[in-house]
Structure formats: C-alpha cells, structure tokens
Amino acid sequence: MADEILSEFQNHPESWHRVDTILENSKSQNTKFLALKILENAIKFRWKSILKEQREAIKDYVLSVVILTSKDEVLFQENSLLLQRLNGILVEILKHEWPHNWKDFIPNIISRSETSETVCENSMILLRLLSEEIFEFSEGNMVQSKITDLKENLNKEFSEIWKLFEAIFQNSENVSLINSSLKTLHVFLSWVPIGYILETQIIEYLSKKYLSNNETLNYSLKCLIEIASIEPEEGQYDGRLVFLFTQTMEVIAQYIKSELEVENYYEKGNDDDREFIQNISLFITIFLRNHLQIVENEKLLDGIVTSLKILIGVSTVNNIEIFKICLDFWYFLSKNLFDEKINSVSIINTSSLDLGSSFGGMGRGSNNNSMNNNNNRSERMNAYSEVLPDVRRLLIEKMAKPEEILIIENELGELIRERQKDTSNIILYKKMSKTLITLTHLDHKNMEQIMLERLLNEIRNPDWKWSRLNTVCWAIGSINGSMTEKQEKRFLIIALKELLDMCENKNGKDNKAVIASNIMYIVGQYPRFLRNHWNFLKTVLNKLFEFMEETHPGVQDMACDTFLKITHNCKKQFVKKHKNQNSLFVEEIIERMPEITKLLQLRQKQVFYETMGEMIHVANYGIQEELIARLMVTANDRWKQIIEIAGTNVMSLKKPNICRELVFILRVNTRVVSTVGVAFQKQLSLHYQEMIDLYSTYSKLIFEYIEERGALVAKSEIIRNMRHVKSQIIVLLQTFISKYDGNDKFLLDDLIPPFLELILDDYKNNIPEAKEASILALITTIVDKLKHQVSESIPLVFDSIFECTLLMIRENFEDYPDHRLNFFKLIREINRSCFVSMFLLDTDRFKLIVDCIVWAFKHTERNMSETGLYTTEELLDNINSNENILNDFYSGYYLILLTDIFSILTDTLHKSGFQIQYKILRTMFMLVKTEKITVYLDDNNSFTHKDNSNLILNSITELFLESFNNLTENQIHDFARQLFDNCENPDKFKTILRDFLVIMKEFSGDDNSDLYSEEKNLELKQLESLEIEKQLLGLKIQQKEDNLDPELQKDLDFF
Structure with missing residues (x-):
C-alpha cells in the first residue's frame, strides 16, 4: 500500500511543490532521496512550464541548501550522498538557466568558496559536474545550440575558475579538497586553453608536489596523463613537455626502482597501488606516442629506455586491460622503428632492399640481411635494441589464442562447432601478431633465437606445461610471412622437427594431443613454405590423415580444420602433377577417402568433403565433373539404397537413422557445391527428381501425421527429423543457385519449374509450426539471382507466402523469428530486383506489401527493423525514379x-x-x-x-x-x-x-x-488564469485545494 501511495505521489505533476517540506521534516533518507528525484524530474522535463518566479525560487532554494549543507564540515560528511544528489539537481537547473538567466553563478560560487574549505570542495564538485554535462554527456540530452552556448560561456568564465585552482594548490593542505580539485582539473584539461596548462606552474604542482604524495599521486598522475595527450603546434612548448616527462618519470622511479619490482608492487599492493600501475602505463604510452620525437631530439634516449624498461615490467602484471594499453604502444614503437629502418636503408642503398615487398605489408618477406646491416643502424635503433628483445619475450610468453571455437547444440540436438569471430581474444591475437611480425622485421635473427630458445626449453623441461608450449607455438605461427623463404625454411624445419620428436617421445594421449595440435597449427600458418616444398606438404597431409584416426578429443577436429586451411592456401598443388607422381594428389586422396575418414564423425566428414571441393574447383574444368563423380560415389550409393528401400516401404523414411543419413548426404552435397559451383550441375541432375519426390513425400508424411495427432506434434522429434530433410533439400538448392554462374536458361527452364510450385504449395498449406523458413530464403536467392526474369512468378509467390506469413508474425514481434527475418529480406529483394512486378499486383496486394515493410521497421530487434528501413529507403528511390507511378504511390x-x-x-x-x-x-x-x-x-x-x-x-x-x-x-x-x-x-x-x-x-x-x-x-x-501566481512564490507556496487529491494528501502525511 505504501509503495502505491509513494508511486502515485511521485507521478503527480504537482508533487514537486512538497519537496522542501519533505527535506526539512522527514527523518528518512530514502524519503528525502525520493523527494529529490521528484524535483530532479520536474527540472529535467517540466522546467519551462514552471512559472518564472517559481523557477527563481527553486534556484535560490536549491543553492541555499547546497551551501548550507556544505558549509559545515560535519553536515558535509554526514550528508555526502544527499549533497551529491543536490549538486546534480543544481547542475540540471544550470543547463536550463546558465548563463543568460543566472549570469553570476560562477562568480558567486567562487566567492563563496573562500568562506570554507568544504564549500570550496563542493564548488569543485559542482564545476566538475557542469563540465562533464557540457563536454561529455550533452549529446542527445541538450539541443546543439545550447551545447555550443554553454561551452563558449564556460570558456569565458574559466580565468576566474583557474584563479581558484591556483589558490587551492598554493595554500591548501586539505587532502580531500586537493583530490577533489585534481579530479575537477582532470575533467577540465581536455578543453581549457593550452596556455593555462603549459604556461603556468600547474605541471610543477602536479609532478612535484602531488605526485610525490601517496594520498594524491593517482589523481595528479591522471592529470599528467591528460596533459601528455595534448599536442601543441610543433616546437611551441617542447621544453615544457620534456620537463613534464623527465620530472614525472623521476618521481615514478622513486616508487618503482626497476622493471623487476613492478609485478611484485602490483600483486602485493592495494587497489590504489594497482591503479597507480595502470596510470603509469597510460602516462608512458600516451606521452611517448604523442611526443617521442621531442624527447629524442633532446638527447634523452637513455631516459626513454629507462621508462620503456618500467613499461615492460608493467606489461607483465596480471591485468588484461593494462596489457592491452602496453601492447598498443609496443606496436606503435616497433612500427615507428621499422618505418625508419626502411627509409634509412632505402636512402643508403635502394638496390639492397626489395621495397615492393617491404611496403607491401607486414606479412611479407623482406631482405633482412640488408636491413640488419649494423653499419646502417642509427644511434636511435641501437638504443631501442636494448629493450626490444625483452618485448619479444614478453609477447611470446603472453601470446593469445589464435581462434575460439564453441561447441553448441543445433535444433536436432547435434553438437556442432562454431568458430567465433571478432571476440576480444581474437582481436588481441591479431594485434599481438602484427606486433611480433614488425619486431621480426626489425631483427629476425633475435626473434628466431628467442622463439627457438623458448621452444627448446619447454621441450627439454621435465616439468613442461601445456600453456607455455601453446603460447610459444601460437607465437611461431603468428609471424608467418615475416622472413625470407630461406630464413623461414630453416626456422620451420628446426621447430617442427623438435615438436615431432617431442610428440613421439612424450607419454600420455593428452600430452600427444596438445603437441599434435600445435604442430597442425604451425604448419597451417605457413602456406608459402608448403607451396614451395611439395614433398614436405605431402608429408604434412599424410600426418594430418594419421591424426584423423586419433580419437582423442579435439585432435580430429583440428586435423580436419587444418586440412581445409592448408587446402585453401595451397589448393593448386593438389591438382597438378609433380615429379615422380603418376596421378594427381587429389585423385589419390579420393581413392583413400574411405580409409582416411572411417573414424571421423559426420560433421568432420562434411569438412573433409568441403576441402576436397576446394581442390576440385581449381582443377582443369574438363576433369572437374569426373572428380566430383568419384568423390561422391559413397554418398551416391547410400542415397540410392535409401531411395530404393523407400520405394517399397515409404514408412522407412520416418526412421531417425534414415533421416540423419539423408541429412548428412544432403549436407555433403551442399558443402561440395559451395566450393565447386557450376561444375556440380551434373551431380545435382543425377538425383534432382528423386530430391523433388523425396521433398513431396516428406511433406505428405508430415501433413498426415499432424492431421492425425494435432498441431502439438509439430514439435515432436519425428516431425523435426523429417522437416530437417526437407530443409536441407532447400538449402542445397539455394546454395547451388547462389553459386551457379552458368547460363540462366538452365535455372529458368530446367531447375526451378519442377520444385517452385511444390514448395510454395507446401509452405501455403502447412500449419505455421511446420512451415519451412528456408523456403523464404530460397525464393530470396532466386529473385536475387535471376532478377526481372522471374517477375511473372511474383504473383504466385505473393499468393503462397505473403498473407499466411503475415498472419504468423503480426500478433507480436517475437514469434517465428527466422520466418520474420527471411520474409522481410524477401520483400527487400523483390523491391530491389523485381520492382516493376510489384505494380502488377492489385491495390490490396500492394498495400499488403507496404504494410509488411512498415511492420518490419516497427520491430525493436535491430536486424529486422533496419531491414524494413532499408527496404523503405530503396522503395522510395525506385518510386522517385519512375514518374509514371510517383504521384499515385x-x-x-x-x-x-x-x-x-x-x-x-x-x-x-x-x-x-x-x-x-x-x-x-x-x-x-x-x-x-x-x-x-x-x-x-x-x-x-x-x-x-x-x-x-x-x-x-x-x-x-x-x-x-x-x-x-x-x-x-x-x-x-x-x-x-x-x-x-x-x-x-x-x-x-x-x-x-x-x-x-x-x-x-x-x-x-x-x-x-x-x-x-x-x-x-x-x-x-505568465499564466494569468492561475491563482498560484498571486501567492508567495517559491517552493514554500500554499497549495491550491485541487493540487493534490485529498485522499492522497492524507496518505502522504503518514510519511
């Protein structure tokens, strides 16, 4: 009951009139906060509807309460949360009234700040909140003209605010006030005129007075970080920036004597200590990114190297966010040095460097013998060479995992592997890989030495760890393409030989599986080496085929994935004859397939078929059909057996194992067609009519089963299994059509007519729970592929799909999500590719299309809403380019x-x-x-x-x-x-x-x-009709009888 009363009071448009009474009389903090929330909402949303005199009274009242609360130190501490909310309310008023209707606000609070340190501290909080609202949170909360006005006026008033900062920093010893001032200064530094920062003593205060004090060091260092991010005009403040860097690093060195102390400092420290370490990383990286050349010009390379050694120590702490900060800088530094090296070598001896390969990208080989010529090394390069080996070791030790794969369950209850894209870990791996590649370009010998040293140490260590072996192998794989072929060959042969020996010598299937996965990862990362060494490539594939017989968890999956990856990069090697080879290697694999794949799971076999399709696709076109026929022999034979059995016993098609086998065969065909394209036409034609008949048979079986037992069985396992076969037939046809690049006549005359009417009738007549969403995707693909050539079929599509689908999805925004999205995509594609056909429909049907488009963009799910919006935009573009229909539409x-x-x-x-x-x-x-x-x-x-x-x-x-x-x-x-x-x-x-x-x-x-x-x-x-205007103005206004409901008023008195 109490909650209902409070809720009703809170929502009453006049409830803000009682805020002062509640604040002064209530003993409950929660009630006070409720009152302030009511007042805040009134100011945010109703301020302009409040009479001017009332607004003035609210301003005076809130300001007086803020000053009264902050003036007394005891009240200031006891009511800190309440004051925080009052400050927020005062800033909300300022957003409406300042500067034009409250010109003296800033001079007023600055003068009042002289009366008490707690008032001064709260003034700093107010100024910080005001700056944040204007410069950080204004987007979407204030109109643009108001934002501009506030920014300009805060800049105009800043000279007085700056005097307050200086007075505090010169005279105050109050740590709380100083920290509050430093926090406010930190917010201001991003926009104040640069002269206030670099032409005053603020750097001295921050780097000497406050950075040396444990109680103020973090806030002062944050300010120094903000200053480090400033980039003045070239040469304007170089001396001050150098002073900033040297003085700050000198003080930091008092806390951190060497890089070896950082990890211990972080692990044993409190939250403030850990924040200090993160702030160190930010200061060093931001300053050196923005002002590296300035410090180098001052002959301070030793100081830079010292700071980088500290940054190496910071990079080792167990905090991924700190590591990312450092990693960005290590990439910047290595890239900076690499660019200089290219330039210096090209100037000295252009002919000694393959500029094309060097500028072609970080993943390409270059003439490192020239680049490593010590005679050409600058003093700068020599100085940084002192820390770069440690950076290489650091990144190898912390190397991220190259990919992430989730095991998920699909709609049939099957466990499938789903490769994740653009996760934070993969993004981290890519950045680390780029950095290691750049560091390899700088000194490939050092990188090779460190990697092999780490690898051999792990191999020969009785207490070796999987995690350590993984990171070094991931690092080895990540630098592919950064060496010359000769360097790469030597490096890889040593690494792989050691790993193969390790796999042979270590006991335990788990150990062997980990080692094998690392071998497969490395070989998959070096396609250039594999392409140029056929015998080694062949040996690698045979080793992968051996791993496919290893049933230890994960090994077969990685073997199949690596096979696909290598084939994708080296496919042409498998379809040409090599020395001492009587047949193509692709033919040899096809012959061996039954033996190679006998222990693979069905999903792994699908990957294998896809890989073989990749090979066949680059073979001479004249033999592609023959290779496909040989590849599909096993699948075709089993298909034929199932169809023959179904011919004598149609009920056999209901069996779960038969459904699973058919789905597998169809998926295998889909994987192959996705890679070979038009060459699959003969294979598809071989079973095409049987597929159409199979689809029709399953449709009848499903219809009869549901008709006998009711709609609820549509979600039963037997129906799910049969529907999945139908769906997979649709997916196979859709994939073939999307990949087909032959004569459209085959699609229009031979492929599409036999099944189009069948699937459209099936979709139209099925109950919603049994309609295949994949049919909508297939029709979309057909329209996209053949465009206006299928315009005559659009009315049939409309009759079969539109009304029944709209009935399924119009009740809400959630049911049948796959049907929704595919349906909206179909409408979009018809508009794009068969626009004219839409106007062949009668008025009611066309209106239904427009209604569907509107319904699409009203969805709150982003993908569906944007599909509807893009369709609308494209529809209007089409309409606007056709004057014949523009006016009518x-x-x-x-x-x-x-x-x-x-x-x-x-x-x-x-x-x-x-x-x-x-x-x-x-x-x-x-x-x-x-x-x-x-x-x-x-x-x-x-x-x-x-x-x-x-x-x-x-x-x-x-x-x-x-x-x-x-x-x-x-x-x-x-x-x-x-x-x-x-x-x-x-x-x-x-x-x-x-x-x-x-x-x-x-x-x-x-x-x-x-x-x-x-x-x-x-x-x-002023609203002359309101009697309230004649009364005492302000929050203490006598309320009219009808301001609040009497019963509600009575209930409120209880509080």
Whole structure:
C-alpha cells in the first residue's frame, strides 16, 4: 500500500511543490532521496512550464541548501550522498538557466568558496559536474545550440575558475579538497586553453608536489596523463613537455626502482597501488606516442629506455586491460622503428632492399640481411635494441589464442562447432601478431633465437606445461610471412622437427594431443613454405590423415580444420602433377577417402568433403565433373539404397537413422557445391527428381501425421527429423543457385519449374509450426539471382507466402523469428530486383506489401527493423525514379509512411536506426519542397490547406499534439517548418531532428521560441488564469485545494 501511495505521489505533476517540506521534516533518507528525484524530474522535463518566479525560487532554494549543507564540515560528511544528489539537481537547473538567466553563478560560487574549505570542495564538485554535462554527456540530452552556448560561456568564465585552482594548490593542505580539485582539473584539461596548462606552474604542482604524495599521486598522475595527450603546434612548448616527462618519470622511479619490482608492487599492493600501475602505463604510452620525437631530439634516449624498461615490467602484471594499453604502444614503437629502418636503408642503398615487398605489408618477406646491416643502424635503433628483445619475450610468453571455437547444440540436438569471430581474444591475437611480425622485421635473427630458445626449453623441461608450449607455438605461427623463404625454411624445419620428436617421445594421449595440435597449427600458418616444398606438404597431409584416426578429443577436429586451411592456401598443388607422381594428389586422396575418414564423425566428414571441393574447383574444368563423380560415389550409393528401400516401404523414411543419413548426404552435397559451383550441375541432375519426390513425400508424411495427432506434434522429434530433410533439400538448392554462374536458361527452364510450385504449395498449406523458413530464403536467392526474369512468378509467390506469413508474425514481434527475418529480406529483394512486378499486383496486394515493410521497421530487434528501413529507403528511390507511378504511390502512402517513420523516430526503442530514419524523412520533405509530387496529398480531397507543404506542416502538428501533450502547437509547427527549410542540408536537417528529440522530453509553457534559439532568452509568459501566481512564490507556496487529491494528501502525511 505504501509503495502505491509513494508511486502515485511521485507521478503527480504537482508533487514537486512538497519537496522542501519533505527535506526539512522527514527523518528518512530514502524519503528525502525520493523527494529529490521528484524535483530532479520536474527540472529535467517540466522546467519551462514552471512559472518564472517559481523557477527563481527553486534556484535560490536549491543553492541555499547546497551551501548550507556544505558549509559545515560535519553536515558535509554526514550528508555526502544527499549533497551529491543536490549538486546534480543544481547542475540540471544550470543547463536550463546558465548563463543568460543566472549570469553570476560562477562568480558567486567562487566567492563563496573562500568562506570554507568544504564549500570550496563542493564548488569543485559542482564545476566538475557542469563540465562533464557540457563536454561529455550533452549529446542527445541538450539541443546543439545550447551545447555550443554553454561551452563558449564556460570558456569565458574559466580565468576566474583557474584563479581558484591556483589558490587551492598554493595554500591548501586539505587532502580531500586537493583530490577533489585534481579530479575537477582532470575533467577540465581536455578543453581549457593550452596556455593555462603549459604556461603556468600547474605541471610543477602536479609532478612535484602531488605526485610525490601517496594520498594524491593517482589523481595528479591522471592529470599528467591528460596533459601528455595534448599536442601543441610543433616546437611551441617542447621544453615544457620534456620537463613534464623527465620530472614525472623521476618521481615514478622513486616508487618503482626497476622493471623487476613492478609485478611484485602490483600483486602485493592495494587497489590504489594497482591503479597507480595502470596510470603509469597510460602516462608512458600516451606521452611517448604523442611526443617521442621531442624527447629524442633532446638527447634523452637513455631516459626513454629507462621508462620503456618500467613499461615492460608493467606489461607483465596480471591485468588484461593494462596489457592491452602496453601492447598498443609496443606496436606503435616497433612500427615507428621499422618505418625508419626502411627509409634509412632505402636512402643508403635502394638496390639492397626489395621495397615492393617491404611496403607491401607486414606479412611479407623482406631482405633482412640488408636491413640488419649494423653499419646502417642509427644511434636511435641501437638504443631501442636494448629493450626490444625483452618485448619479444614478453609477447611470446603472453601470446593469445589464435581462434575460439564453441561447441553448441543445433535444433536436432547435434553438437556442432562454431568458430567465433571478432571476440576480444581474437582481436588481441591479431594485434599481438602484427606486433611480433614488425619486431621480426626489425631483427629476425633475435626473434628466431628467442622463439627457438623458448621452444627448446619447454621441450627439454621435465616439468613442461601445456600453456607455455601453446603460447610459444601460437607465437611461431603468428609471424608467418615475416622472413625470407630461406630464413623461414630453416626456422620451420628446426621447430617442427623438435615438436615431432617431442610428440613421439612424450607419454600420455593428452600430452600427444596438445603437441599434435600445435604442430597442425604451425604448419597451417605457413602456406608459402608448403607451396614451395611439395614433398614436405605431402608429408604434412599424410600426418594430418594419421591424426584423423586419433580419437582423442579435439585432435580430429583440428586435423580436419587444418586440412581445409592448408587446402585453401595451397589448393593448386593438389591438382597438378609433380615429379615422380603418376596421378594427381587429389585423385589419390579420393581413392583413400574411405580409409582416411572411417573414424571421423559426420560433421568432420562434411569438412573433409568441403576441402576436397576446394581442390576440385581449381582443377582443369574438363576433369572437374569426373572428380566430383568419384568423390561422391559413397554418398551416391547410400542415397540410392535409401531411395530404393523407400520405394517399397515409404514408412522407412520416418526412421531417425534414415533421416540423419539423408541429412548428412544432403549436407555433403551442399558443402561440395559451395566450393565447386557450376561444375556440380551434373551431380545435382543425377538425383534432382528423386530430391523433388523425396521433398513431396516428406511433406505428405508430415501433413498426415499432424492431421492425425494435432498441431502439438509439430514439435515432436519425428516431425523435426523429417522437416530437417526437407530443409536441407532447400538449402542445397539455394546454395547451388547462389553459386551457379552458368547460363540462366538452365535455372529458368530446367531447375526451378519442377520444385517452385511444390514448395510454395507446401509452405501455403502447412500449419505455421511446420512451415519451412528456408523456403523464404530460397525464393530470396532466386529473385536475387535471376532478377526481372522471374517477375511473372511474383504473383504466385505473393499468393503462397505473403498473407499466411503475415498472419504468423503480426500478433507480436517475437514469434517465428527466422520466418520474420527471411520474409522481410524477401520483400527487400523483390523491391530491389523485381520492382516493376510489384505494380502488377492489385491495390490490396500492394498495400499488403507496404504494410509488411512498415511492420518490419516497427520491430525493436535491430536486424529486422533496419531491414524494413532499408527496404523503405530503396522503395522510395525506385518510386522517385519512375514518374509514371510517383504521384499515385504518394497520394496513397505519403502521409502513412511519414506518420510511421516519425512514430519510430520518437519512441526511444529504435535509436539504432536514426541514420536511415533521417534519410527517409529528408527524402520525403525534399519531394514536397521541390514539388516533385504534383498531386494533392490530402486523403480526404479537402482543400483546407493551400498546398502540400501546409498540409504536411499541419499533419505533423496534429500528429505530435496528439502524441505528446507536453508540446505546443507553435513549437511543433516551427519544428516542421525548419525541416522544410533545411531539407537540402543533410547535416542541418539531422541536427534539427536530434534537437527535437531532446526537446520533446520536456514540458513547456505557451511561449516556446527559446527552444530553438536559446540565445534569445525569452521568458515564458505568465499564466494569468492561475491563482498560484498571486501567492508567495517559491517552493514554500500554499497549495491550491485541487493540487493534490485529498485522499492522497492524507496518505502522504503518514510519511
């Protein structure tokens, strides 16, 4: 009951009048916080609807409470959370009133800061909150003109604020006040004029006075980090920046004597100590990235090297975020040195360096003998060579895993492997790989020596660890292409020989599996070496085939993946004759397939077939069909057996094992066709009619089974199994069509006609739970492939798919997600590829298409909503390029689409689609402004308005007045007029929309001109009809009898 009363009170539009009474009389902190929340919401959303005198009273009251609470040190400490909320409320007022209606705010709080250190500390908090609101959080919360105005005025007032900073730093010993000031300074440093930072004593205060103090070091170091990120004009403040670096590093060295101490300092320290280590990483990396050349020019290489040694120590701590900070810098430094090396060598002896390969990318070999010529090494390179070996060791030791694979369960309950893309770990691996490659270019001998040393140490260590072996092998694999062929050959032969010996000599299947996986990873990473050494490549593949017989978990998966990876990079080697070879290696593998794959699981066999398809695809076209026929012998024989059995006993097709076998055979065909393309035509034709018959048979079996037992059995295992065969037939056909690059006549005359009507009838007549979403994807592929050539089939598609699918998805935004997305993609493709066919439909059918598009962009799921928006954008483009239909279309749909786009623009659930929404709206406004639409758009054919522009202005006004009772007619009309006036300027149009999305959250009075021109400072007109205007103004206003419901008032007295 109490919660309901509080909720009702909180939502009452006049409840803010009672805030002062609650704050002064309530003993409950929770009640006080509730009151402040009510006041905050009133200020945020209703400020402009509050009378001017009341606003002034609120300002005075909140400021007085803030000062009163912060003036007394005991109150300041006891009410810190309450004061934090009051400060936030004061800043909300400032966002509305300052500077024009509260010009003396900053001078006022600065002068009051002299009265008490706690008042001063709270002033710093207020200034920090104000800066954050203006410079960090203003986007989407304030209109652009207001943001600009606030930024300009805070800059104007900054000289007085700076004097307050200086006074505090010169005179105060209060740690709390100093830290609060440092936090505020840190926020300010990103925007204050550079002279205040580099022409004053602030660096001395930060680097000497406060960095040396344990209680203030972290806040001071954060300020120094912010200063380090400043990039003044070249040569302007070099001396000050050098002083900043040397002085800061000198103080840091008092805490961290050497890189060896960092890890211990971090592990044994408290949270502040760990934050200090992270701040060190940020300071060193940011400063040296921005000002490395300045410090080098001052002959301070020794100091830089000392700081880099500390950074190496920081890189070793057990914190992934700190490591990423350091890694970015190590890449920057190594790339910087590599670029210099290329330039220096090219100047001295252009002919000694293969510039093409060096500039061609970090993953290409280069003439490292020339690059490692000591005579050409600069003093700079020699200095950094002192730390680079340690960086190499560090990265090898912490090398990230190259890929992540999840084992997930599909809809049939099968466990499948899903390779993850762009995870944080893979991104980390890629950055580490780039850095190691660059470091290899700088000194391949040192990199090779360190890697082999680490590898041999692990191999010969009785207490070797899987994790350590993995990281060094991942590192070895990551630098592929960074050496010359000769260097790469020597390096790989040593590494692989040692690993193979290790695999032979170590006991235990787990140990052998780990070693084998590392061997497979490394060989898969060096395709150039494999391509150039056929005998070795052949040996590697035979070794992979051996691993495919190893049933230890993970080994077969990696063997199959590596086989595919190697084939993808070396495929041509398998389809040409080599010395002492009587037949192509691809033929040899096909002959051996039954033996090689006998222990593989079905999903692994599918990978094997896909790999063989990769090989066949690059063979001479004249033999591709023969190779495919030989490859598919086993699958074709089993298919034939199943079909023959079904011919005598159709019920055999219901058996789970038969369904699984058929799915496997169809998937194998799909994997092969995905790689060989048009060469698969003969194989497909061999079983095509049987596939069509099989699809038809399963459709009948499913229909009969559901008709006998009811719709609930649609989710039973037997139905799922049969449906999966149907779905896989569809996927096979879809894949073939998408990969087919032959004559379209085959598709149009031979392939599509036999099954199109069958699958469309099947989709139309099935219950929703048994409709195949893959049919929608197949039709989309057909339309995409054949475009206008299938225009005549669009009415049939419409009859079979549109209405029944819409019935499935129109009740909500969640059911049948696959059908939804595929359906919306199909509509988009028809619009793109068969646009004219849409206008062959009658009016009702075309309206249904438009309704479907609108329904699509109303979804809150991003993929579906954006599909609908893109379809709308493309539909309008098509309409606008065809004058014959433009007027007819817009006379029926302009106002509807305008309303629906504005609806999702303003509902907060479709923010991700703003960029497309604004483009559509701009297009629609342009059509009217430029008078490209030549018919009147009023549905009722009434001529109340003079033209379409006035019609749209009034339509928008009516729409927003109906939906947002906080907006006024003049305000909305001005907004619409601005859209018309600026629709030819994309950026301005976008800004107007964004500003309005901020404004529409607020309640406003009758005069709202200041919403668009804050600088005018027009006051809200007083509402003469309100009796409250004559009363004592402020929060302590006697309430009118009808302000709050009497019963609610009675209940509130309880609190």
